[in-house]
Amino acid sequence: MIVLQNLIDAVSLGAVYALAALGIGLIFSVMRLINFAHGELIMVGGFTLYTLAGQPLLVMILAALLTSTVLALGMERVAFRTLRKASPATLLISSFAVSYLIQHIVLLAFGSRAMGVAFLPELGTAIDLGGLRIPLLQLVTIAVTLVLMAGLVAFFRLSETGLQMRAAAEDFTMARLVGVKANRVIAFAFAISGVLASIVSFYLVAQTGSVSYKMGVSMVLIAFVSSVIGGMGSIAGAALGGFLVGIVSVSLQAYLPVDLRPYRDAFVFLLFVLFLFWRPDGLLASRADRDRV
Amino acid sequence: MEGHRLQRLAAGLFAAASLMATGVARAEEPIVIGAAIAQSGIIAPYDDGPAKAMEIAAEEINAKGGLLGRPLKIIYSDTKSDIAYGATAAQDVIDKGANMVVVTCDYDYGSAAASVADGAGLIAFSTCAGDPKFGPSGIGPNAFTMATGAPGQAVAITEWAYDKMGWRSGYLLLDTTIAFDASFADFFTRRWVELAGPEGLAGKDTFGGEDPQIASQITRIKALPKQPDFIVLASFPPGGASALRQLRAAGINQPILASESWDGDYWLDAVPNLSDFYFVTYGSVFGNDTRPAVVDFMSKFEKKFGQRPVTSHALTGYSVIQGWAKAVEQAGTLEAGKVREKLEVFVDEPLLAGPTTFTKDSHINMQRDLILLEVKGGKTGNVVGIVKAKQMPK
Missing domain, CATH: 3.40.50.2300 (Response regulator)
Structure with missing residues (x-):
């Protein structure tokens, strides 16, 4: 029974990591940018919820979706579009700068003390299934993640923009040569990453009940690790990596002896270092990257 | 290491010079309390309440004729919540003539500033750093904290x-x-x-x-x-x-x-x-503390600043000034060594943050209300x- 409970705990955490990793993986696949400012898209979504606390739920959610998406488009236009021909290292540094800038603007406006937000407290209750305790929030998170992933797959398979995005992920120069509009495809990818980020922020705020200017930082690190594990550039890989990191992390928390438990993250990362020795390209390396190597 | 020693020497010389300067100062020249605390950045909200409480304590002492017949004046230098910048902020208030230095409510963020003040031969008081290392073992003989560990x-x-x-x-x-x-x-x-x-x-x-x-x-x-x-x-x-x-x-x-x-x-x-x-x-900020002095302080705070403190850590800021002033009064001088001796014999000294005891080795309270x-x-x-x-x- 306890094994089953641990499995549920692991999958629900994995689902959130997968959503965060998808946002990172998507942007990397179309423009080879590791966007560390993705965490700030999550954070700004959270602060939108905080600012609008007490408004109707739908208003809070739509506003947060809008804010994160507009911010994602804004950072693409202002910080990344002009650097598109620059090296990945330059893009990476630029994303750090954007991340610090947004964090410190929020710090100035709201201060450093984390603040409580009453957002969807109803989801905190757990349902009891024959001795298994399943918090509603975790069920909803797993369901939302599956729906979003199915939606993304459909979008990539069936829509023209999705097709163009996949083409761009395979080989950006070639895609442009056959008429894919770079600005449009990249802006679209950022918009999707903004939407994914705000959904992660819904989970985080509903789970923790607080917002702080650093709330996106650890999530983006995990997301980054997840997309490396899954294979940089592969969108399915990012999702898979997210699930894997969540499951490994919860399993270690559950089964490490108590004296070693404080060092859980050290074990998590050690395992992933070993994993990368075995598969340096990650689980599902994108074809484009393999060609370059 | 060498640079650090030089810096300490310079700070010491400067302190000696400023001590001589205060010796010939006119009686009503203010006693300067240098607050090297975070006024911006992540630690700022934690230093805000205690700093405001220090202002209240200083005002009360001034209303009763000051300390050693001289008024108290608090000057500030922002550490910007930067651990390394703490030392600069402490040096800044010392350069501006601080007679004692108050540092951030945290060991990690406050110890650099406290070391500089301690090295310059000044009492360094943290408002609420709760780590037992804050004192002779972790910083130096002149470092104290008003916290309950x-x-x-x-x-x-x-x-x-x-x-x-x-x-x-x-x-x-x-x-x-x-x-x-x-x-x-x-x-x-x-x-x-x-x-x-x-x-x-x-x-x-x-x-x-x-x-x-x-x-x-x-x-x-x-x-x-x-x-x-x-x-x-x-x-x-x-x-x-x-x-x-x-x-x-x-x-x-x-x-x-x-x-x-x-x-x-x-x-x-x-x-x-x-x-x-x-x-x-430390106390209830909601006006229902069982100790009248705390209730009284909270209403004074609300009257002066328009709202009650966010947390009762404010009480420690008040008590830093209160306790240090008592020790100065008893010593009859601002000289750190003499003030320290008086602080180190505090036994259940009735301060706002609670009965306060310091000894030669322990500059933090443990068994306290x-x-x-x-x-x-x-x-x-x-x-x-x-x-x-x-x-x-x-």
Whole structure:
């Protein structure tokens, strides 16, 4: 029974990591940018919820979706579009700068003390299934993640923009040569990453009940690790990596002896270092990257 | 290393020069208190209340004719919540003639500034750094803190749980983010095992304050053969509030015990309708403290600044000025060595933050009055009583 409970705990955490990793993986696949400012898209979504606390739920959610998406488009236009021909290292540094800038603007406006937000407290209750305790929030998170992933797959398979995005992920120069509009495809990818980020922020705020200017930082690190594990550039890989990191992390928390438990993250990362020795390209390396190597 | 020594020498020479300068100063020239604290950045909210309280204390002393016949004046230099910049900020207030230096409410963020002041031969007082290293062992002979240390807080609430509530089985959930909580958890464990025996500790587990969820920790508590009487949550908001929210959501409704980190009501929205949550802190900011002096201070604070302090750490800021001024008065001089001697013989000195004792080796309080507050029905600040650590564990 306890094994089953641990499995549920692991999958629900994995689902959130997968959503965060998808946002990172998507942007990397179309423009080879590791966007560390993705965490700030999550954070700004959270602060939108905080600012609008007490408004109707739908208003809070739509506003947060809008804010994160507009911010994602804004950072693409202002910080990344002009650097598109620059090296990945330059893009990476630029994303750090954007991340610090947004964090410190929020710090100035709201201060450093984390603040409580009453957002969807109803989801905190757990349902009891024959001795298994399943918090509603975790069920909803797993369901939302599956729906979003199915939606993304459909979008990539069936829509023209999705097709163009996949083409761009395979080989950006070639895609442009056959008429894919770079600005449009990249802006679209950022918009999707903004939407994914705000959904992660819904989970985080509903789970923790607080917002702080650093709330996106650890999530983006995990997301980054997840997309490396899954294979940089592969969108399915990012999702898979997210699930894997969540499951490994919860399993270690559950089964490490108590004296070693404080060092859980050290074990998590050690395992992933070993994993990368075995598969340096990650689980599902994108074809484009393999060609370059 | 060499540079550091030179810097210290320069600071010392400067202090000597400024001492000579004060010697010939006119009697009414103000005594300068240099606050090298965070006025911006992440630590700023924690220094804000104590700093405002210092202003109140200084005003009161000035209204009674000042200290040694001279008025007190507080000057500030912003550390910008930067650990390395603390030393610069301390040097800045010393250069501007500070006669003593007040530093940030945290060992990590305040110790660099305190070292500079200590090296310059000035008393360095932290408002509420709760680490026992703050003093002769970690910084230098002139460093003091007005805090009640984490061990004292842990022992006080542990003894209350055993003696007053009659609980016999406790569970520890430790957030591994900061040293304060590690120390709180350690002293809870040691004192609890002395009182209730090793079998009284139903178990312990850790989590990271930034973990998005503590599902497996909850699963482990749920799987205990016998549910504990209470849980100690050694953590702080927001990470700890998130853990607390998840514990309650999972139907773990035992009483939860915690430290001063839970003072104030800014985090309460995170845990809807919380009950049975107990924590110790300096005083109640809600105007219902059992000690008239604290109630009086809170209303003065609200009158002057338009709102009550966010947390009762403000009391420590008031007491830094209050305690230091008493020692100066007794010493009859501002000279750090003489003032230190007077501070080191404080025994239960009645200060606003609680009866204060310092010795030659210990410049922090452990066994000192704390208020025990309860969160009930989503409202914090319900006074349970005054508690004090009776017996520190061996």
